[in-house]
Amino acid sequence: MSRSRRIKLQVFRATIFILLGAFFLLPIGAMFEFSTRGNSVTAPRTMEAWAAIFQTADLVKAIPVSLELALITSVGMLVLLLPTMVWVRLRLPRIHRIVEFLCLLPLTIPAIALVVGVAPLYHWIEINLSDSILILSFVYLIIVLPYSYRALDAGLAAIDIKTLSEAARSLGAGWGTVMMRVIVPNMSTALLNACMLSVAVVLGEFTFAQLLYFENLQVAIAYVGLVSAGTSIAVSVASLIFAFTLLMILSFFGRPRERVAREEELLPGTESRILPLRNSFIGVPDK
Amino acid sequence: MMATAGAGVEVRLEDLRRSYAGVTALDGLSLTMAPGELVALLGPSGCGKTTAMRLVAGLEEANSGRVMFGGKDVTGLPANKRDVGMVFQAYSLFPHMTAQQNVAFGLSLHKVGAAEQKKRSGEMLELVGLSKYANRYAHQLSGGQQQRVALARALAIQPTVLLLDEPLSALDAKVRSRLRDEIRRVQLEVGTTTLFVTHDQEEALAIADRVGVMNAGRLEQLDSPVAIYSRPATPFVAEFVGLTNRLEGTVRDGQVEVRGVRLPLVKSDMADGAAVALVRPEAVSLGPDEDSVPGPLTGTVITVAFLGATSRVSVDLGDMTVLAQLPTAQASAYPAGTRVRLAIRPDPVLIAREEKAPVEA
């Protein structure tokens, strides 16, 4: 590349990064600023709003509840999805397309639309089974399907399930052993990815919770915000930090690849609840 | 500026130097290519051959030195003003264009009219034998076919110089040798001066008028393929091209003594002392070990590799293994396990002073 072209490129890159960097950091900075304001314009900075998080009943109740939902959804997702996907790969490859379609289908159905059809179901469940907030897990499992499927699929693709399981079975292992001692240990990264994605989606979910009259974390934040913006903003910052931490962990555990070769079929979710899926493959070999 | 087809142009590289980030890629490369000649640059990864080619193409700027096409200094010209045809190792073709569109693309950039574009691109595809695939896209063509289209595209603009950057490395072995001959055939027909970069010595020796062996940014030897092989100028060339036996010995009075045999030297003015003689397998012959007296040149056959007309026999001399290459008929007398006595033909040999081989296989 010629000198002048290289310089022009660097100028372009610097401009873009500075401009967009400013655009993105501004609201975040504003949140920090707002949540640490004192009582008047001249009052010193204070962490009152942050402390208030733990004094606000709605939030104190909603945070553990959301974490529980995240946990239940993750576990439920693994229990439902992983055996199914292994089974499809080993026993029923023909149905693979259907399973994939079903798993990606939730992305084409906006949450605000789906909730209209899910509500009658929940009405029935609340009357006949339970009205605990934890029943939200049922529908949450559906909305995390696309992200978990992609993450698990990448993990399964990277290891030759067929050969591994046949080898294990020929050595005398039962299916339970094959799952727990052969497949799962080789997929730890993918499993971690799938769980973290599920947790992120569940913690950020608002639509179903609100319209089905449950109070999860996001609903609580919105509710509290009507009264005390500062507290809600503090919680928002906290959740942002949490999400960032989650992602840093993801990127350290996921093996670094040269580049993402396959286009992630990322489709709309509620407010794009999409995180970079660590299912990147090594670039196509130079053949 | 388009050279007329059939009349190649002289290409001269004068003392080209290029380094980046503290690494010297090219350390003063000079070479002159005669019009219509095909010169192969051969060497291991990192020897600077690709850098040299990119400097000729104008894709990179040299730190110092000159590139001349037909006496004209093009060193300061950017790539798109140099009229060079390039074929890359991979991803040569534009994926969104058909083969014909690919070939015609360069013509359109040279402001050739649409009708003329069609005619010429048709001719070039004909030249490489792919007329029937004119409307196929890259992903519908095999690796070898893609490279042939790339060749047609490079030649369509009647370039001053044709540059081929390891064009066969990404292909299957069988396709490789067929395409190699194709490229040579086309190059001879069109007559463009050509620079062919490769790390495969078989390719370089088979296809080129002259071969330039490079190592660590320097040109070690520039000669005809036969000379490169049979009269290597430096130990590096001797060991990089073809197989070599490394026999430890001592230099004395302009000759080297290895394992009880005195061999003449290529450079007779070597200082006395310990040295490693580089002996080609073809210079080693086998004979039966009749008297079973162990000596420095007696040993046991380990393996015999059948290579067709010749076979390569590896013999265990106890402290080292020596390779001998002889006609298969003779080799059949010495199957694995036979005790043999070696003889070394007294050809002049090269000497290396290093402990171990400088180049990996």
Place this chain on the structure above:
Amino acid sequence: MTSAGNPAVETAARSEGGGRRLPLPWLGVMPFLLYVGLFLLLPTVIIAFGSFTTKQGDPTLNNIAGINQDFLIKAFVTSTTISVASALLGAIFGAMLAYAVATGNPRGVFRRIVTSMSGVLAQFGGVTLAFAFIATIGNVGFVTIFLQSHGIDIYANGAPLYQISGLIVVYTYFQIPLMLLVFLPAVDGIRPQWREATESLGGGTWHYWRYVAGPLLAPAFLGCTLLLFANAFSAYATVAALITQGGIVVPLQISNLFTSETGRSQPGLAKALALSMILIVTIVVVLYTLLQRRTSRWLR
């Protein structure tokens, strides 16, 4: 599980099995199919069905016709406007960002930070994003106060956050990172050899973008823009947290019908609106998938 151990026997049994044996393998996917059927397909059927039936259960087109009311049409127009605008802004700036990232060190720390941040920001939608902007350009937001002290009152024409222009800016905040994530692979797929080939054939920067890189990236760009459109169109949480009264976009109209008395008296209308949203998003996604196929063929 029956013919354990010997793969050859298993395969033979499977191919012979067909119609004669019990479809045992299907048992393994039953839990999954049943679950998805119950919580995904059934609700969708309820929506589709409910759109075309009255409260009593008789077939009708009234629900669909009900969409043709002024305030609902207006909501569709507003939704579309915001979605198109934020999609275009997100696409253009996101594409430029992707180019800036792709031309850097592929293994560098910087690239990883930008893609990770994009991952976080792309999911930072909803309630938390709403509050971020309240903190920025809300009544007493940081930027609001800052501009006021310099004599600029952005509340002169009403609260910017509750107007279309404000919403477009808010939506763009998560559209740009999303564009980076979905468009970057395509930009990565552009090989340096194509630029070099163009140059050696006599072309300059303009030729390269006009005849090579532009056409190659166009399907991906278009597809990703469509994706962004669908994303904005489906968005609910952000605008719900910002605008507690009123229904300027379709998702808000749905939630209004859902929670209000008038809504309960005509459940079919909410379902019809939901169905229309599903259809719009599905069409967009299908187009995206078709464009994707071309991109992945060229830019693998």
